[in-house]
Amino acid sequence: xxxxxxxxxxxxxxxxxxxxxxxxxxxxxxGAVAGSGLAxxxxxxxxxxxxHLGDNTQFVDRSRMIRQGPAYEIVGEPLRPExxxxxxxxxxxxxxxxxxYREMIRSFDAGEERQEGMGNRNALPRGETSPxxxxxxxxxxxxxxxxPMDTFSEPMLxxxxxxxxxxxxxxxxxxEILPKKRxxxxxxxxxxxxxxxxxxxxxxxxxxxxxxxxxxxxxxxRSKLKDPMPFKSRVHAAQLIKKVAHHFxxxxxGITTIEPDWCYNYKLRGSEERGSYExxxxxxxxxxxxxxxxxxxxxxxxxxxxxxxxxxxxxxxxRRLETFIKSLGYPARRHSPMDGYDLIAVPYLVKAGLGxxxxxxxxxxxxxGSNFRAAFVTTSLEMEIDQPIDFGVKEFCEHCQICADICPxxxxxxxxxxxxxxxxxxRHWEINQTSCYNFxxxxxxxxxxxxxxxxxxxxxxxxxxxxxxxxxxxxxxxxLVDNGLTYMQKNLFVAPEAHEYLPPPDGHFANxxxxxxxxxxxxxxxxxxxxxxxxx
Amino acid sequence: MITNLVVFAFIIGLLTGAVVAGAKAWARxxxxxxxxxxxxxxxxxxxxxxxxxxxxxxFMGEGExxxxxxxxxxxVLILVILxxxxxxxxxxxxxxxxx
Numbered sequence: 001x002x003x004x005x006x007x008x009x010x011x012x013x014x015x016x017x018x019x020x021x022x023x024x025x026x027x028x029x030x031g032a033v034a035g036s037g038l039a040x041x042x043x044x045x046x047x048x049x050x051x052h053l054g055d056n057t058q059f060v061d062r063s064r065m066i067r068q069g070p071a072y073e074i075v076g077e078p079l080r081p082e083x084x085x086x087x088x089x090x091x092x093x094x095x096x097x098x099x100x101y102r103e104m105i106r107s108f109d110a111g112e113e114r115q116e117g118m119g120n121r122n123a124l125p126r127g128e129t130s131p132x133x134x135x136x137x138x139x140x141x142x143x144x145x146x147x148p149m150d151t152f153s154e155p156m157l158x159x160x161x162x163x164x165x166x167x168x169x170x171x172x173x174x175x176e177i178l179p180k181k182r183x184x185x186x187x188x189x190x191x192x193x194x195x196x197x198x199x200x201x202x203x204x205x206x207x208x209x210x211x212x213x214x215x216x217x218x219x220x221x222r223s224k225l226k227d228p229m230p231f232k233s234r235v236h237a238a239q240l241i242k243k244v245a246h247h248f249x250x251x252x253x254g255i256t257t258i259e260p261d262w263c264y265n266y267k268l269r270g271s272e273e274r275g276s277y278e279x280x281x282x283x284x285x286x287x288x289x290x291x292x293x294x295x296x297x298x299x300x301x302x303x304x305x306x307x308x309x310x311x312x313x314x315x316x317x318x319r320r321l322e323t324f325i326k327s328l329g330y331p332a333r334r335h336s337p338m339d340g341y342d343l344i345a346v347p348y349l350v351k352a353g354l355g356x357x358x359x360x361x362x363x364x365x366x367x368x369g370s371n372f373r374a375a376f377v378t379t380s381l382e383m384e385i386d387q388p389i390d391f392g393v394k395e396f397c398e399h400c401q402i403c404a405d406i407c408p409x410x411x412x413x414x415x416x417x418x419x420x421x422x423x424x425x426x427r428h429w430e431i432n433q434t435s436c437y438n439f440x441x442x443x444x445x446x447x448x449x450x451x452x453x454x455x456x457x458x459x460x461x462x463x464x465x466x467x468x469x470x471x472x473x474x475x476x477x478x479x480l481v482d483n484g485l486t487y488m489q490k491n492l493f494v495a496p497e498a499h500e501y502l503p504p505p506d507g508h509f510a511n512x513x514x515x516x517x518x519x520x521x522x523x524x525x526x527x528x529x530x531x532x533x534x535x536x
Numbered sequence: 537m538i539t540n541l542v543v544f545a546f547i548i549g550l551l552t553g554a555v556v557a558g559a560k561a562w563a564r565x566x567x568x569x570x571x572x573x574x575x576x577x578x579x580x581x582x583x584x585x586x587x588x589x590x591x592x593x594x595f596m597g598e599g600e601x602x603x604x605x606x607x608x609x610x611x612v613l614i615l616v617i618l619x620x621x622x623x624x625x626x627x628x629x630x631x632x633x634x635x
Binding site: 015016018019020021022023024025026028029030032033034035036037038039040041042043046461463464465491492493494513 | 544547548550551552554555556557558559560561562564565582585586589590591592593594595596597598599600602603606607
């Protein structure tokens with residue numbers, strides 16, 4: 001009897017434990033879910049913007065590591081660094097003296113009268129700016145034989161006298177290492193073809209000052225490209241180009257073929273002639289790629305944003321990619337915001353399968369929506385091409401119209417579809433570029449607007465919630481999800497009305513979202529400002 | 537990041553186990569005659585609660601605070617309505633609670 005009662009008591013207490021424990025666990029689970037939801041929303045890695053990592057790139061709190069006292073202990077007379085102290089910086093001075101020494105020897109051999117000194121020995125070699133930039137200068141194939149120490153001029157003469165060990169090391173480099181390196185390059189160089197092309201890409205950029213038949217075939221001061229390196233297949237070529245393009249800074253990459261209709265018809269960059277031209281024959285392929293804007297500032301358009309962050313990044317990626325292709329022996333030309341275009345962007349983005357053209361006239365990609373800027377490289381390198389994609393943008397844009405509703409200049413069509421629209425023979429959404437441009441001139445901050453880029457529902461963050469919505473929407477053939485998402489987009493999210501983006505008195509230079517704190521003058525500058533939202 | 541995810545999944549797994557054990561204890565204490573489909577409905581209701589909570593706080597986290605509150609308000613409404621229906625189903629034909 002007593003045992004049964006104990007069992008009942010144990011049973012009761014166990015059940016109470018589970019009841020209370022389960023309730024506490026449910027509360028904790030809800031808290032954990034809410035907290036992780038908050039973290040998922042905040043997570044900078046889901047921003048559809050360029051490398052936004054919040055404060056995470058410099059993640060160590062240095063305030064705990066501060067030590068007292070100067071950075072270094074002073075143990076002698078402090079001196080400023082001389083150029084010849086550095087092995088890199090010394091290189092240009094060595095070459096100057098080596099050339100003058102050889103000139104002197106040649107003069108002797110020719111029986112000419114010896115000149116006092118060896119020319120302007122104080123002159124620095126051309127192109128020299130700092131030790132770091134002159135380190136790459138090396139004696140040429142015929143420039144062997146290191147001069148005797150006493151034939152060097154100042155400051156090298158005194159330096160070598162004080163540091164004969166360095167004289168020996170420099171001599172060893174010029175007389176032993178470099179000739180051997182040239183032999184090695186002859187023998188093993190091909191093994192490092194891609195690494196050299198990769199390195200060139202980061203260091204060499206040609207200006208586009210000549211027409212394509214010249215500039216597209218030049219690299220690193222050489223007027224001729226080396227023989228084209230054969231690829232295993234077009235697929236391999238496309239794979240490699242896409243991989244390196246990503247490393248050069250491109251977020252999305254696609255490849256397609258040239259379409260003469262989509263090349264400008266008035267002038268080629270670098271060419272003196274104006275007017276129509278034949279598209280260069282070596283422009284067979286177009287590599288299209290894009291880079292998004294920085295997330296917080298693209299959200300603070302139109303009056304506190306800029307185009308130039310993405311312009312700059314995508315243009316640099318284009319320079320690198322052009323050089324990479326040229327280094328492999330193929331002609332190439334970049335088309336980018338900072339270096340200009342010979343072709344129009346959006347059709348190539350669509351044809352290369354990077355996105356679909358939206359109601360606002362720009363391309364919408366599955367990754368970053370409308371938030372990106374494009375550049376291109378035209379080349380003769382044979383590559384596997386990509387195909388246009390369909391992820392439901394056409395249907396979504398017909399239902400949505402958010403960009404048209406929010407456009408301060410009313411430049412975006414509110415038609416039910418793009419039927420009947422004809423732009424140079426092609427059907428797609430068209431906008432009133434002139435009224436759009438007029439608003440650019442009215443807006444404050446970095447010139448332009450870009451409101452449609454960020455108001456587009458496809459430009460929302462790539463966190464689980466928006467990614468799920470985009471994925472479900474692309475699979476729904478009924479249009480119900482389109483309508484549901486558009487309804488939610490319009491009713492859940494708060495944004496100023498179209499007229500509020502206009503200058504006073506019609507608006508107050510509103511932004512889609514508040515600019516980040518680091519773009520707000522009041523937080524950093526000690527100047528008087530007039531807040532347009534307060535009014536006169 | 538992966539480590540955080542693993543730790544998070546581990547903790548959520550432990551909590552889920554505790555919630556399930558607690559739910560069983562509560563069902564017995566309240567005298568509910570649970571069948572597999574009642575458990576399924578209860579599980580879906582609880583999943584919906586967590587899902588909507590997660591969604592609302594995701595909006596808040598990404599700076600869309602107003603959207604977060606709206607979703608939370610809608611979530612409460614939906615969950616109360618569904619919860620009332622679920623309670624009627626669960627409480628129907630229950631036996632006297634065990635003491």
